[in-house]
Amino acid sequence: MSRNLFFGTMFLLGLSTLALSSCGKDDDTPAKPTVIITEVGSHDTPEGVIAAGDDLHLEAEIVAEGKIAEISVVIHQEEGGNFEINKTYGADSKYYDLKNADFHEHIDIPADAPLGEYHLHLTVKDHEGQTATAEAEFEIVAKG
Numbered sequence: 001m002s003r004n005l006f007f008g009t010m011f012l013l014g015l016s017t018l019a020l021s022s023c024g025k026d027d028d029t030p031a032k033p034t035v036i037i038t039e040v041g042s043h044d045t046p047e048g049v050i051a052a053g054d055d056l057h058l059e060a061e062i063v064a065e066g067k068i069a070e071i072s073v074v075i076h077q078e079e080g081g082n083f084e085i086n087k088t089y090g091a092d093s094k095y096y097d098l099k100n101a102d103f104h105e106h107i108d109i110p111a112d113a114p115l116g117e118y119h120l121h122l123t124v125k126d127h128e129g130q131t132a133t134a135e136a137e138f139e140i141v142a143k144g
Contacts, residue, residue: 119136
């Protein structure tokens with residue numbers, strides 16, 4: 001009887017060890033992306049100020065262990081207006097499938113863009129569907 005008890009115990013111990021060790025799937029998920037905006041401005045104006053009709057110089061450092069699937073930039077008026085600029089960098093961009101990227105883009109600000117305070121959202125999505133967003137504020141002024 002003690003022999004059957006010994007083998008039964010060993011069988012249950014082995015089975016529970018196998019079950020517990022096969023549940024490690026969660027550890028395979030890469031870390032959520034990180035994004036840090038390092039510059040928002042223009043070559044001709046101070047940091048955080050862009051003249052209507054010029055281009056917005058945008059730089060950021062991106063780390064995405066799950067590899068970059070898409071980067072989106074949304075620019076909208078801070079208060080009272082509905083003017084908005086949307087720009088997406090997807091599968092056809094130079095950032096697609098990278099783990100680390102120095103994001104550097106120039107976004108055209110139309111000459112007829114309303115003057116005032118603006119808010120920018122830079123969102124990175126990885127191939128796992130995880131996202132990270134960084135935000136910045138800037139001002140659009142009259143070209144002069």
